[in-house]
Amino acid sequence: MDCDPSMAEDRVAQACLLARQILDTEGWDAVTMRRLAAEMGIQAPSLYKHLRDKDQLKTALVAAGIGELGEALHAAGPDLAGLATAYRRWALAQPHLYDLATSGTLDRARLPEGLEDHAAQPLLDALGDQDRARAAWAAAHGLATLEISGRFPPGADIDAAWAAMVTAFEARPRRSRRA
Amino acid sequence: MDCDPSMAEDRVAQACLLARQILDTEGWDAVTMRRLAAEMGIQAPSLYKHLRDKDQLKTALVAAGIGELGEALHAAGPDLAGLATAYRRWALAQPHLYDLATSGTLDRARLPEGLEDHAAQPLLDALGDQDRARAAWAAAHGLATLEISGRFPPGADIDAAWAAMVTAFEARPRRSRRA
């Protein structure tokens, strides 16, 4: 299942797009089957003729989020500073989808094969090896989530924190990267 | 309000300790007013003679979490590697409390004054300036949350990712730290 707008006459795609809309503006808790149905002009139980359960919807949104974030990174160019900016910008532009896609457990079996790897590829290319790439990904994720949830203290210079993260990971590690 | 065990005859402290216990073993969703009351041997409505609402309980647990994490960092010694290890160990030892204390919005007005600053002090000392300290804190937070929620791919070397983070932040930045 996906949320392709081109097939919006399909009830499934319609529900998915609507869910995305509600998610973006009000968060996942606001996405209920009753509300989806109401806004589609049908009764809630009728949704279950099209969707197996609510989790199917969630999975589709998570996949869309990971995919879009990956596209943003692929479009950003190879240097770490640009990747960080792209990552941050995408996360802040749709904070609820970012949270949904990156928090909590992930049922990899229900996601498209290779989706995560493809999204992470630009970071791997920029950092040189898996371990540094994972550390940098985690750093970006930490900064993004803390910024989204307003966890930095009121006067904090968040731009500078992102810049410090980029600086830290730009320096080559002591031992040369694996051949 | 706090969760001091020494005053466990107090209903408030009793509820708080019990909540902590349930949180640690089953997560925040398992902490319900009904269940707390049941395990205390009273009826749910009676809880509201002692607690204003459920959020009061949550705030106390969040404060306890931040405080304990801070203690772990203060006990760890000054070097970044040791701090990272202490951070990771504490987070993994009580993942549910860690999540509760670090995810979602934080109502600073209801937290003890200076609690966060005190907890963050060791990182500030180790990193030299606020921006690097915030970046490193975010990196540790990202690694911890991703590890707790099982977000790293099955074969990932998580130890190595933590080590790469420490290495990245150990190098001094290009410009000398502010005098």
Add this chain to the structure above:
DNA sequence: GTCTATAGTGGGATAGAC
């Protein structure tokens, strides 16, 4: 494919008697 009706579950919180 839609409807009505409803099951089943869970939650937070309040009123008022004792």
Add this chain to the structure above:
DNA sequence: GTCTATCCCACTATAGAC
């Protein structure tokens, strides 16, 4: 400070008629 009785809310999901 405890109780009983309840209210309110919300949700996912199913059964069966049309």
